[in-house]
Amino acid sequence: MSELDRTIHEPARLRILTILSGVDVSDFNFLFSTLGLTKGNLSSHMDKLEKAGYVEVRKSFNGRVPHTEFVITDAGRTALSDYWREIDAIRSLHGKGGD
Amino acid sequence: MRWARRYAKSRTISFLVQWVFIVLMVMAIGVAGSLTNIAYRYNNMALFSVSVIAMGMTIIALSWFSVSKWGGELIWRITQWLYGEEGYVSYLGDREDGPTPWWVTTLGGGLVVYHLFGAILVSFNYLHINNMQPYSAAYMVPFLGVMIVYQRLGFWAWIWPVLYGLHAVALLMGIGPTLRGQWQMLTMIISVFGCGLIAILVGHAYSRFALWKLKRLARSGLPDCPPAEDELP
Numbered sequence: 001m002s003e004l005d006r007t008i009h010e011p012a013r014l015r016i017l018t019i020l021s022g023v024d025v026s027d028f029n030f031l032f033s034t035l036g037l038t039k040g041n042l043s044s045h046m047d048k049l050e051k052a053g054y055v056e057v058r059k060s061f062n063g064r065v066p067h068t069e070f071v072i073t074d075a076g077r078t079a080l081s082d083y084w085r086e087i088d089a090i091r092s093l094h095g096k097g098g099d
Numbered sequence: 100m101r102w103a104r105r106y107a108k109s110r111t112i113s114f115l116v117q118w119v120f121i122v123l124m125v126m127a128i129g130v131a132g133s134l135t136n137i138a139y140r141y142n143n144m145a146l147f148s149v150s151v152i153a154m155g156m157t158i159i160a161l162s163w164f165s166v167s168k169w170g171g172e173l174i175w176r177i178t179q180w181l182y183g184e185e186g187y188v189s190y191l192g193d194r195e196d197g198p199t200p201w202w203v204t205t206l207g208g209g210l211v212v213y214h215l216f217g218a219i220l221v222s223f224n225y226l227h228i229n230n231m232q233p234y235s236a237a238y239m240v241p242f243l244g245v246m247i248v249y250q251r252l253g254f255w256a257w258i259w260p261v262l263y264g265l266h267a268v269a270l271l272m273g274i275g276p277t278l279r280g281q282w283q284m285l286t287m288i289i290s291v292f293g294c295g296l297i298a299i300l301v302g303h304a305y306s307r308f309a310l311w312k313l314k315r316l317a318r319s320g321l322p323d324c325p326p327a328e329d330e331l332p
Binding site for chain 1: 107
């Protein structure tokens, strides 16, 4: 059994990736208002997901207002799907132990 | 994931904004059309010419607004403003976000031509005004069905063609609600936009519910998380 992906194995980032995997694109405000994190914390998590290659960041301007959108990458989808497979494997071990 | 997608598919404020624009333009077309009818009856060629030109220009404006980039951007800005801090999220599925395919434009153009033809048939008494709504539904119901599938809209969107089709069947059976006298022509207009508005409002109500569910799930056990232990410097 391989080790769990530490980037995803964090409650906020797992929720962010899960939300992004259900939609095509989401902006910063949507994730901010949905998750209830602080802006700094959300930015930090998005930065980590981007560095891991799990999220693509698209920056643009609506007039003079900066607008940031996020899209889950193929690598992000694969990592999320692998993560759940690992969790299922762990859960099945728990079941076999009769605990 | 499920609730995020359901929410994205039921964000209907952009449709509400388009609905308002289209209703205003259709009202303008309706006024011009009524004037054309009156002018034709009283053989007033000056008024007839002016009202036909006004009707044509409004139809061109409506068509241009529907397909132009400027119209799309205006709707986008108003929609974003109305959603405010709720943010933006979208789901198109495997449909590519590009220029409108030719067949969609053709079907949209066909819709306008079909209804104009129906109005002419009514004007010259080839089609009874009572049958205008069922005549319209014969094109609108399959057209809306195709658009809903193409745009990957949520369940709420089906309310529109279903209600409109049921109204047409009820009218053909002589039991459908209809306006009388000089307002009879409005039966179709009120039906098409009324059914659309009901669908949009149901979609909006559902989006509130989906967002509430999503927030509840996304925030459960999720305080403003500090960095994990292995992430601390």
